[in-house]
Amino acid sequence: MTARRLVALLLAAATPLAAQxxxxxxxxxxxxxxxxxxxxxxxxAHREGLPTQPLIEKAFEGGAxxxxxxxxxxxxxxxxDQLRVARALLREAGEAQPTDPAEVTAVAAxxxxxxxxxxxxxxxxxxxxxxxxxxxxAVADLVGHRFAEDSSVDLIVAAAQSGLRGLRFLxxxxxAVQELQRGRSHAAALAHVKSLLPNVPPPPRPAPSTLxxxxxxxxxxxxx
Amino acid sequence: MMHIDPQLHRVLDGELPSDDxxxxxxxxxxxLQRAARLLAEAPVGSVAARVMAEVRRPPLxxxxxxxxxxxxxxxVTIAVRPIWSLALAAALAAxxxxxxxxxxxxxxxxxxxxxxxxxxxxxxxxxxxxxxxDWRPGAVVLRDDDHDGIWRASVVxxxxxxxxxxxxxxxxxxADPLAGRYVDDGFGRQNALxxxxxxxx
Amino acid sequence: xxxxxxxxxxxREPTDGEVVAQVLGGDxxxxxxxxxRYEAGLLRYATRMLGHPDAAADAVAEGLVRAYRHLAxxxxxxxxxxxxxxxxxxxxxxxxxxxxxxxxxxxxxxPIADPQDSEAATERAEQLAQVERALxxxxxxxxxxxxxxxxxxxxYEEMAAVTGERIPTLKMRVHRARAALLEAxxxxx
Numbered sequence: 001m002t003a004r005r006l007v008a009l010l011l012a013a014a015t016p017l018a019a020q021x022x023x024x025x026x027x028x029x030x031x032x033x034x035x036x037x038x039x040x041x042x043x044x045a046h047r048e049g050l051p052t053q054p055l056i057e058k059a060f061e062g063g064a065x066x067x068x069x070x071x072x073x074x075x076x077x078x079x080x081d082q083l084r085v086a087r088a089l090l091r092e093a094g095e096a097q098p099t100d101p102a103e104v105t106a107v108a109a110x111x112x113x114x115x116x117x118x119x120x121x122x123x124x125x126x127x128x129x130x131x132x133x134x135x136x137x138a139v140a141d142l143v144g145h146r147f148a149e150d151s152s153v154d155l156i157v158a159a160a161q162s163g164l165r166g167l168r169f170l171x172x173x174x175x176a177v178q179e180l181q182r183g184r185s186h187a188a189a190l191a192h193v194k195s196l197l198p199n200v201p202p203p204p205r206p207a208p209s210t211l212x213x214x215x216x217x218x219x220x221x222x223x224x
Numbered sequence: 225m226m227h228i229d230p231q232l233h234r235v236l237d238g239e240l241p242s243d244d245x246x247x248x249x250x251x252x253x254x255x256l257q258r259a260a261r262l263l264a265e266a267p268v269g270s271v272a273a274r275v276m277a278e279v280r281r282p283p284l285x286x287x288x289x290x291x292x293x294x295x296x297x298x299x300v301t302i303a304v305r306p307i308w309s310l311a312l313a314a315a316l317a318a319x320x321x322x323x324x325x326x327x328x329x330x331x332x333x334x335x336x337x338x339x340x341x342x343x344x345x346x347x348x349x350x351x352x353x354x355x356x357x358d359w360r361p362g363a364v365v366l367r368d369d370d371h372d373g374i375w376r377a378s379v380v381x382x383x384x385x386x387x388x389x390x391x392x393x394x395x396x397x398x399a400d401p402l403a404g405r406y407v408d409d410g411f412g413r414q415n416a417l418x419x420x421x422x423x424x425x
Numbered sequence: 426x427x428x429x430x431x432x433x434x435x436x437r438e439p440t441d442g443e444v445v446a447q448v449l450g451g452d453x454x455x456x457x458x459x460x461x462r463y464e465a466g467l468l469r470y471a472t473r474m475l476g477h478p479d480a481a482a483d484a485v486a487e488g489l490v491r492a493y494r495h496l497a498x499x500x501x502x503x504x505x506x507x508x509x510x511x512x513x514x515x516x517x518x519x520x521x522x523x524x525x526x527x528x529x530x531x532x533x534x535x536p537i538a539d540p541q542d543s544e545a546a547t548e549r550a551e552q553l554a555q556v557e558r559a560l561x562x563x564x565x566x567x568x569x570x571x572x573x574x575x576x577x578x579x580x581y582e583e584m585a586a587v588t589g590e591r592i593p594t595l596k597m598r599v600h601r602a603r604a605a606l607l608e609a610x611x612x613x614x
Contacts, residue, residue: 061411387495
């Protein structure tokens with residue numbers, strides 16, 4: 001047994017059962033100096049009922065990108081804070097308890113794209129009972145192309161009112177961006193797409209003839 | 225935009241008393257109420273005579289109504305199908321000419337196709353590493369079979385949201401310039417963000 | 426006086442439901458009571474929405490004529506006010522959708538003081554012009570939400586009946602309108 005695996009087992013024995021699976025997965029993927037601190041974050045998140053998978057993924061990402069241990073810990077901690085804010089926003093918007101972990105993760109992702117908590121809270125309030133991830137990302141897409149936040153929200157709300165749902169919101173945002181690329185002003189692009197609702201065309205479907213399936217590489221002695 | 229404390233909103237909505245407002249909140253409340261009072265000044269003028277003239281006019285017979293409709297202007301809306309971005313069209317066209325490697329996998333209901341394209345003319349290898357590979361390298365490898373510097377792969381992925389970066393020559397992490405959608409990775413770089421749709425719609 | 430024949434023996438004002446019943450019963454003149462009762466508020470609302478008194482007069486007149494012609498479709502005469510605002514609001518929105526941005530009618534020049542005006546009246550006119558300019562910077566949805574809530578004094582339930590929007594949506598618009606208006610007013614100080 002390697003020294004690394006022994007340390008991981010010892011540390012795993014000291015942590016609550018619920019977080020052990022996360023800690024065990026982290027060992028070997030995350031620099032050892034970061035392990036204990038990240039484990040504490042995972043344990044706290046688990047106790048609060050927050051989804052821990054996004055936090056584990058963030059730690060994996062930092063390890064894969066060769067990031068310094070303290071920066072990985074900071075990023076995981078920030079992600080946990082975003083999950084907390086996301087869950088609070090969903091609760092304020094009247095979502096049923098306990099909040100769906102997938103919804104919490106989606107709202108946190110929107111916050112990490114720079115959308116303000118106020119805007120995220122408002123949008124989740126006007127789309128109750130619906131997964132809000134695609135709507136939030138549609139607004140973030142528009143804001144990323146310098147559409148005004150409130151006008152972007154208005155367009156997506158109008159799309160919802162016209163009966164569109166889910167990934168169709170992304171089509172609405174894409175259509176507005178394309179109008180911009182065709183030379184319209186931001187305001188004219190939004191107005192034009194609003195006039196098309198709900199008949200905003202979806203994107204072209206890719207040809208399946210050259211497909212492969214992503215291989216999940218199994219960990220081995222030479223691969224972390 | 226100016227920030228207004230949620231408590232002030234509740235006071236202005238009549239849900240809370242105004243006793244505990246801070247000086248700033250009182251100032252904001254006063255400004256808004258002042259604006260509302262000014263706007264509440266009724267403009268001079270009346271449309272009563274005009275409306276009653278229409279009310280008193282005898283109703284048109286059917287033929288007269290049709291004639292009136294024909295001479296009025298009516299707004300007509302024509303839906304125009306937008307043209308997709310040239311970059312995406314070019315990327316899809318590039319992928320379509322890659323020879324088939326076989327019948328390909330059968331897609332489940334909750335699976336869709338993601339297409340990755342990147343221009344790395346001097347690269348020896350290009351792969352995609354992301355949330356769908358658990359951030360492990362080696363799972364999605366792009367190919368440049370005709371050595372034109374354009375690397376491509378089409379991959380079956382679960383429906384939903386995924387983050388990823390290109391890794392060039394096993395060490396250089398690059399944000400996908402064609403992604404159009406990015407998120408701060410928390411490490412000083414940007415991950416591309418991808419939404420995979422179910423193929424069967 | 427328009428519609429005087431509708432007054433009851435005790436001279437109390439008839440309710441909206443009573444006026445509607447009277448008009449639908451064949452007394453077209455009774456519609457004058459509706460006009461008298463709601464014209465000022467509708468003109469104020471439309472003027473603030475469109476920023477142009479002539480366009481507002483057209484919207485209100487067309488809206489009231491439409492209301493008269495379709496009065497039988499007013500499902501709840503007790504909510505006549507909301508119904509009228511809804512009709513006029515729709516006309517304002519149509520007008521705004523057709524209007525290009527170059528058509529903004531609010532004059533950027535300060536109001537010209539009439540020598541007969543008192544100093545207080547002149548100052549009030551300038552303050553109103555500032556507020557009108559600030560209001561013009563709001564999107565039509567936010568402008569409407571602010572006007573219905575704070576100028577027309579409607580509850581969120583009444584606003585929902587006027588606009589067809591859900592109450593959380595309206596609250597969002599009112600909250601954002603307040604913030605945007607304060608921001609715009611600050612710039613004009």
